[in-house]
Amino acid sequence: MFEGYSLAELGSIFAMQGFAGLILFSVFVLMALGLAIIFGQMGVINMAHGEFMILGAYVTYLCSNFISSTAPALFPAYFFIAMALAFLASGALGMLVEWAMIRFLYRRPLDTLLATWGLSLILQQIFRSVFGAREVGVVLPDWLMGSVAVTDTIEVPINGLFVMGLTIAITIVIYAVMFRSRWGQGVRAVMQNRVMAGAVGINTEKVDRYTFGLGCGIAGVAGSAFTMVGSTGPTSGQLYIVDTFLVVVFGGAQSLIGTIASAFTISQAQSTMEFFLSGSTAKVLTLLTVVVILMLRPQGLFVLKVRR
Amino acid sequence: MSSDKIDADKLTGGLPSPLRRKLLLGMAALPAIGLLPRGALAQALPTDAVNTTKLAVTDSTVKVGILHSTTGTMAISETGSVQAEKLAIAQINEMGGVLGRKIEVIQEDGASDWPTFAEKARKLLVEDKVAAVFGCWTSASRKAVLPVFEQYNGMLYYPTFYEGLEQSKNVIYTGQEATQQILAGLDWVTKEKGAKTFFLIGSDYIWPRTSNKIARKHIEMHGQKVVGEEYFPLGHTQFNSVINKIKLTKPDVIYASVVGGSNVAFYKQLKAAGIDLNKQTLMTISVTEDEMLGIGGENIAGAYACMKYFQSLKNPNNEKFVAAFKKMWGGESVIGDVTQAGYLGPWLWKLTAEKAKSFDIDKIAAASAGIEFTGAPEGYVRVHENHHLWSKTRVGRARTDGQFDVVFETADLIEPNPFPKGYQ
Numbered sequence: 001m002f003e004g005y006s007l008a009e010l011g012s013i014f015a016m017q018g019f020a021g022l023i024l025f026s027v028f029v030l031m032a033l034g035l036a037i038i039f040g041q042m043g044v045i046n047m048a049h050g051e052f053m054i055l056g057a058y059v060t061y062l063c064s065n066f067i068s069s070t071a072p073a074l075f076p077a078y079f080f081i082a083m084a085l086a087f088l089a090s091g092a093l094g095m096l097v098e099w100a101m102i103r104f105l106y107r108r109p110l111d112t113l114l115a116t117w118g119l120s121l122i123l124q125q126i127f128r129s130v131f132g133a134r135e136v137g138v139v140l141p142d143w144l145m146g147s148v149a150v151t152d153t154i155e156v157p158i159n160g161l162f163v164m165g166l167t168i169a170i171t172i173v174i175y176a177v178m179f180r181s182r183w184g185q186g187v188r189a190v191m192q193n194r195v196m197a198g199a200v201g202i203n204t205e206k207v208d209r210y211t212f213g214l215g216c217g218i219a220g221v222a223g224s225a226f227t228m229v230g231s232t233g234p235t236s237g238q239l240y241i242v243d244t245f246l247v248v249v250f251g252g253a254q255s256l257i258g259t260i261a262s263a264f265t266i267s268q269a270q271s272t273m274e275f276f277l278s279g280s281t282a283k284v285l286t287l288l289t290v291v292v293i294l295m296l297r298p299q300g301l302f303v304l305k306v307r308r
Numbered sequence: 309m310s311s312d313k314i315d316a317d318k319l320t321g322g323l324p325s326p327l328r329r330k331l332l333l334g335m336a337a338l339p340a341i342g343l344l345p346r347g348a349l350a351q352a353l354p355t356d357a358v359n360t361t362k363l364a365v366t367d368s369t370v371k372v373g374i375l376h377s378t379t380g381t382m383a384i385s386e387t388g389s390v391q392a393e394k395l396a397i398a399q400i401n402e403m404g405g406v407l408g409r410k411i412e413v414i415q416e417d418g419a420s421d422w423p424t425f426a427e428k429a430r431k432l433l434v435e436d437k438v439a440a441v442f443g444c445w446t447s448a449s450r451k452a453v454l455p456v457f458e459q460y461n462g463m464l465y466y467p468t469f470y471e472g473l474e475q476s477k478n479v480i481y482t483g484q485e486a487t488q489q490i491l492a493g494l495d496w497v498t499k500e501k502g503a504k505t506f507f508l509i510g511s512d513y514i515w516p517r518t519s520n521k522i523a524r525k526h527i528e529m530h531g532q533k534v535v536g537e538e539y540f541p542l543g544h545t546q547f548n549s550v551i552n553k554i555k556l557t558k559p560d561v562i563y564a565s566v567v568g569g570s571n572v573a574f575y576k577q578l579k580a581a582g583i584d585l586n587k588q589t590l591m592t593i594s595v596t597e598d599e600m601l602g603i604g605g606e607n608i609a610g611a612y613a614c615m616k617y618f619q620s621l622k623n624p625n626n627e628k629f630v631a632a633f634k635k636m637w638g639g640e641s642v643i644g645d646v647t648q649a650g651y652l653g654p655w656l657w658k659l660t661a662e663k664a665k666s667f668d669i670d671k672i673a674a675a676s677a678g679i680e681f682t683g684a685p686e687g688y689v690r691v692h693e694n695h696h697l698w699s700k701t702r703v704g705r706a707r708t709d710g711q712f713d714v715v716f717e718t719a720d721l722i723e724p725n726p727f728p729k730g731y732q
Contacts (some may be wrong), residue, residue: 013556020548027546042339133383135572135602145606147582157580160548229580230545231572231602233384238544241567274549279540280512 011155018021021271023160026167030225030242032247033174034218036259041191042211044102045113048120049244050237052216055123056086056223058131061138066137076141079224084164086224094216098209106208108256120237127234132293135233138266159228164227170218171260177214178256187211188276191254230264250290252300262301266290331468343347346481355409361461364437365667370409372397372654373416373432375453377568377706380420384568386445388598389467389650391637393442396654399632409666414438422452429453433460439667440465442653445646447471447514454479465653467595469615469645471518472726477673481696483649484616485726489593492701492718493614494526497561500716501589505535507559508573509550509566510594512539516565519593522731523563525679529730534557540566545573549666551581564592575607585610591703596644597710605708615645617686618712620705629685637647642710648685655681656691688721696724 017208031053038046040277046052063082067074074081097119115259118238146163178184188199198204223237243266243271266286273282293301345438355367362542374393376386397411405411414436416428425444432438433456440463444450447470457464457478464479474486497503506527510516516539524534535557538550547570554562566574571594590611597619600608619630619642629651633643656679661667664675677693690698698721704712 009556013552016555017549017552020552023548024546098603116323128379128383133378133387134598135384136604137571137604139604139606145579147580147583155582155584157577159549159576159580193556206318229576231569233569233674235380235384236569244346271546271549277552279544279550283544 005255009153010153012151015154015219017152017155017233017271019156019160022049022266023157023163025264025270026164027229028243028247028267029171029260030167030222031162031244032251032259032263033170034215034222035244036215036248036251036256037048037174037178037218038212038215039245040254040256040259041187041203042106042208043109044106045116045247046215047113047117047241048097048123048237049216049219050239050241051120051127052090052094052121052219052237053223053226053240054127054232054234054237055090056083056220056228057138057236059086059089059134059220061131061136061232064139076143077142079144080192083221083224085219090220090223091213091217094219095209095289098212100290102212103205103208110122121216124234124237128289129233135231135236138227138232145224162228163225166221174256176217183210240245246287246290250300252293253303255300255302258300258302263301265301274303339711348610353665358407359439359668360666360669361670362437363439363667363669365439368409369412369715370406370597370667371412371414371436372439372657373414373436373438373443374417375418375425375432375441376445377416377418377420377449377720379417382418382445382449384602385598385646386418388641388644388647389443389445391468391641391642392633392647392651393654395633395636396651398636400658407667408659411565411654418443418449422446425449426452426456426544429456429462429464430460433457433462438662439463439669440654440657440672442467442650442657444468450474450479460524463657463669463672465657467649469649471515472728473518473732475694475696475726477695479695480653480676480691481724481726482652482656483646484699484701485696485724486522487725487731488696488699488701488722488730489614489616490519490523491526492722493591493593493612493703494523496614496703496716497589497612498530498532501560502590503532505533505557505559505561506561506563507536507554508534508555508563509536509540509554510540510545511542511565511567511570513542516567516594519565520523520563525731528578528705536708540570541570542570544570547574547577547654548581551578551583552582555581560589562588562590564590565594566592567594569602572602572604575603575611579607585706595641596646597712598644598647600706600710601642604681604708605710606707609708611706613702613704613706613712614701616699616701617648618647618702618714619643620704620711621714623644623656623669623685623687625683625687626685642682652681652684652697655683660691665668690721692724694724694726696726698723 026188035049038044056225060082067078144159149155186202186207190204194204247263251258270286272280273285357363359365376390377383401410418425432441442465444466445468450466465482466479467482469483469489508520510520527534592613595613659679660672660675664671676691679691681689692698700718701722702714703716704714706712
């Protein structure tokens with residue numbers, strides 16, 4: 001497929017292809033971070049993760065409509081406001097769900113799977129009733145559209161750059177919160193030994209609620225960012241859920257580093273194979289590879305020693 | 309029989325009592341139809357005569373089914389069809405119904421789940437005994453209900469453009485089959501843009517694959533070249549790699565049949581990658597005004613879509629139809645190709661029943677060929693013997709406001725050919 005192209009042309013294509021892989025990597029990390037916290041740290045299988053993302057996307061949609069009609073001058077910057085609101089909305093809903101449902105099911109992981117699956121169906125139908133069954137179009141400010149020409153032949157999409165930047169920022173924040181703050185210490189203590197953490201005076205219920213809220217909030221931000229690259233409809237969350245679980249499980253459920261490493265591996269494998277093979281074949285091969293590796297290494301790529 | 313029922317009948321001048329029905333049964337042959345007052349058509353065509361197979365037909369009503377997904381992932385697409393079918397039925401009822409009988413609708417939800425479609429189809433045919441069903445959207449749902457319609461002898465009016473390779477006594481296909489939709493568009497883009505190379509990209513299921521097979525044959529028969537053919541799983545959201553491949557192969561035309569949520573991702577990423585659709589020709593067979601809502605006009609403006617109907621079509625039928633649709637379902641609503649095809653269903657059924665002077669499925673199936681509908685928003689259509697429609701094919705250019713400018717339309721109606729020789 002490369003005959004008839006100059007070296008320079010091939011070089012640019014490969015540079016752009018490398019970048020496509022990096023964008024996919026950022027998207028995967030952003031999808032998976034919230035779930036890594038909820039599933040990895042708390043052991044809750046949250047099948048409604050995609051719907052928390054779409055809630056963020058709908059908040060962005062509302063925000064874009066509201067600001068373009070009331071304060072058009074603010075429109076170029078609305079995306080940041082929308083992301084903050086998406087975080088708050090999804091986080092608040094997450095805490096409500098934790099309080100009303102999840103906390104009764106901590107010892108029954110399979111029941112949480114069913115319960116959150118039901119929750120995802122309920123949320124989808126609510127979206128459908130409120131926003132209509134059709135997809136909504138989220139208008140982006142002009143500066144987020146189009147591409148940057150790095151050289152004459154290499155062009156990089158701006159929204160891809162934006163997602164990458166956002167991913168890096170959120171990863172750093174999560175790292176700081178989980179590993180450098182007192183609250184994060186509490187979260188990790190509860191995860192490692194719930195009874196003991198309670199005995200030394202950590203309010204484990206409160207930690208649970210805020211951790212779940214944080215995970216859902218990040219899902220909301222991810223959903224908000226994905227309005228740039230994907231669709232916003234009642235069932236769009238389902239598009240992400242499989243990949244999200246794949247990344248988290250493959251990385252080793254308890255490890256945030258593992259999540260990032262696995263997102264990198266899967267995204268690079270997939271985007272390279274998509275380029276040389278066809279889209280469907282690439283997906284099949286990626287899944288097959290992951291299955292084989294998980295058969296050899298059931299705990300995932302990275303694993304923390306956890307006292308049970 | 310209670311006496312107040314008879315009084316009520318006298319008051320409304322309509323509903324005949326069993327006694328009058330018996331009398332009328334003997335008079336059915338009298339050539340007095342034109343002289344009878346309004347509502348008397350039903351009396352002239354007594355229920356026993358128009359319904360010999362125990363369908364849900366009374367002296368004043370006839371029951372039909374609407375079977376679409378109003379929940380689940382397909383609700384996005386099927387909502388428009390439901391709205392169009394209800395509009396058509398309301399308009400027909402205003403004109404006095406079919407054979408003097410008002411249409412009553414029983415709506416069932418297929419819930420985007422193919423076994424559910426089959427189950428609900430069985431319910432409509434066996435329990436409700438409806439005279440016709442307007443419904444289904446995806447080929448998968450149609451394939452699921454087809455054996456049910458054939459077993460229980462029902463009548464389905466199917467609105468979606470589809471891959472062809474099917475024909476049934478029990479189905480009228482009011483959308484285009486693949487060759488009708490595809491060939492004229494390819495010829496136009498070849499002539500107009502001098503296209504030599506094509507890149508085919510679609511979602512990975514039967515319709516895009518069959519359509520692209522036909523497109524590839526047609527392209528290669530004309531000495532042009534397919535430089536890439538790619539399929540992605542339904543719901544795929546990352547197209548950057550294939551966009552690089554498109555940049556590498558530099559096709560004259562990108563030929564897209566990506567569907568659903570993937571559509572939105574595809575066009576947004578195409579735009580973000582710096583591919584300007586005003587310079588790069590893109591022709592799609594899967595984006596209607598409905599999909600434009602989600603994609604956003606600014607992301608797809610300049611692309612060409614190949615369909616039989618666009619909302620912006622200028623003719624008196626369409627202007628009336630668009631106005632009525634917006635009046636019933638809100639000024640914000642948009643009308644895509646399939647929605648219009650859904651609107652044709654009830655009208656074609658009414659015309660057929662009137663020609664056959666019967667609701668019997670066998671008679672409807674036999675009378676369907678040759679039925680002409682001059683009031684169609686897309687313009688004149690006619691039912692072919694193979695139960696598909698003769699129709700024109702048009703090319704529209706996407707605008708930023710979510711509508712299309714019609715830039716081309718075939719001079720004549722195109723014959724439906726669900727089993728195209730040389731294309732399989």
